[in-house]
Amino acid sequence: MITKKWEKNLIILTIIGLVVGSWGMYQRLAHGHLAMNYGSFVPWGLWVAFDLFFLGLTAGAFLITVLTYVFRIKLLADLGPLAVFTVLVTLMCEVIIISLDLGHPWRVYRFLLSPNIGSMLFWLVVFITSMWIIYVPWLYFLLREQLVAWGNDETRPGHKIYRFLALGKTAYTDQERQRDSRRSRFLSYISLPIGLIFFGAHGAIFAILHNRPIWNSAMLPLIFIVAAMLSGGALITFLAYLYQPSDELIQPLGRVILLTLLSFLFLEGLQLFVGYQSKITGIVTSLDLITIGPYWWAFWIVHFLIGSLIPAYLLIRYPENSKMVAVACFIIMVTFLSVRLNYLIPDMAVYKLEGLQNTFYHQRLRPEYVPNLNEWLVSVWVISLGLLTFLLGTRWLPVIQAGKGEEQPV
């Protein structure tokens, strides 16, 4: 369980992260994309990988909200508000990092003025916005009772802010509780289809490009959904261990994570098998970049050995030990960036046309992409901001205290 000391240390760490990362942010804001390493042949780099990483974390939290409020699984009830809050924090990180990746982020209003409804990217923005529209009021309805109570508690520091957040309410009646509960349930029902399409749409953005050797597959959206559930599920299990340490909760979650991990490895193996058996040059070259390329270690050591085999061993060997389950989930979560990078970069690093590498020499026209320090610093800044928001949110907002779930159907 997270102690006050740990929480304080983590807050200090995030502040250091924000300070260190601000150099990268300065480079990005002052010099645009000039200080970054991606180019025209590998147009999407580390930040898009992080976008997918955050998406995965959102998905896990989403899964818990759906299981808690749509399927009313009592076991998870305590995690409900925390999961809804986690969805918002990870969405925030996703939106920030992908906005920084845009050449002209201030033109996002163009999505309203000149939308292309045939573009998957347009729909992704629609679904991201929909998630915000659903989850912000949902969190509010879940916290309102506690906000009113905290607003009334004059001994609590900042009670006036809580009263303001409760819109000046000093009493919370049973009628209001039932109304908020109905609203929460309504939002949870809407979130189910929106969320599933949202996570599938991320995979579809890549899968529909018929010129891409390993992306262009009907299996990709499914892999993206399973990947999202795995990394996000791991996050929530880890958070559950920190904030609601209960063997009854952690152990079944551990079994779900193990099953999801094995499913993901099966799908990944299937993709490698089908790809290699196709013997199509573009596909084999892309897969070779993943398995035997210069960054083979990211796949075999970071993802397969550390991120899959070790957690699988821990989850199989110690299913009754909540601490081991949490450790396994933490390892899965932090190593998952290598999976995202391996899905993203190798496909783009394969030349689309024979001889393209000899046509024009410029660093922006090369297939070799390695994120530079500025890209990492910006990522550190965004992660630190997200973590700080999460820590302060759990400290200053009643997301843990409101964790009573939906055990009382209305």
Add this chain to the structure above:
Amino acid sequence: MARDLPVEDPLVRMQRDLKRALQKNPKDLKWGMVIDIAKCIGCHACTIGCVAENKLPPGVVYRVVLEEETGRYPYVGRRFVPRPCLHCQNPPCTKACPVTATWQTEQGVVIVDYNRCIGCRYCLVACPYAARTSDFGEWYTAETAELPGKLYGQKAAANGYEAHPAAEYGRKWPDRDHDSPVGNARKCHFCLHRLKVGMLPACTTSCVGRATIFGDRTDPNSLVYETIGSPRVFVLKEELGTRPSVYYLK
């Protein structure tokens, strides 16, 4: 022997074709290009001509010349495949753009509205021919030393050329800074600004081997129409169904 020699420079005929095309109703013409690989000598003059015409910054290139080795020793050869934007009639890039910043004109030219583009680079990822590049804001004079008050310092050198973007799409663009086209996807537009005033695209006029043929592909009297009918004609990655408006002759 004399009969094999062209009776007139293809450029003269293309110029005549262009003049005729511009008199047509714009809705009735479709621009097209044919590149005769047998005639391309790999001089890269089209690449340089395009860079100069459009004042392309470092890392941005509209027309490259691919070099391929053919055969096996001792029967080896080399061929050159210039690759502009292929102006697909079924373009994957325009479908990818989430904000309709790129589209196909009535004349079949795929263009980009720099002021609308958000710089997501999805079109770069979607293009099967790597025909789009992103303008990351690079400067040729970035490494030049600044000598305040001198004519040959970095600022003076930049002001002499690259600080002022070319009039692409027939529009005046602001001096190069953080504004468009910096941060945008950029691509070949068949030199629409030149066509508008009756000039052939820069790559066509700069082609010393006369390997690039340009014109209205719906005009039966045009050279481009005639060459598209050649049995040697092919398109790149035909299997993708993008139906390029740029054809090649083997």
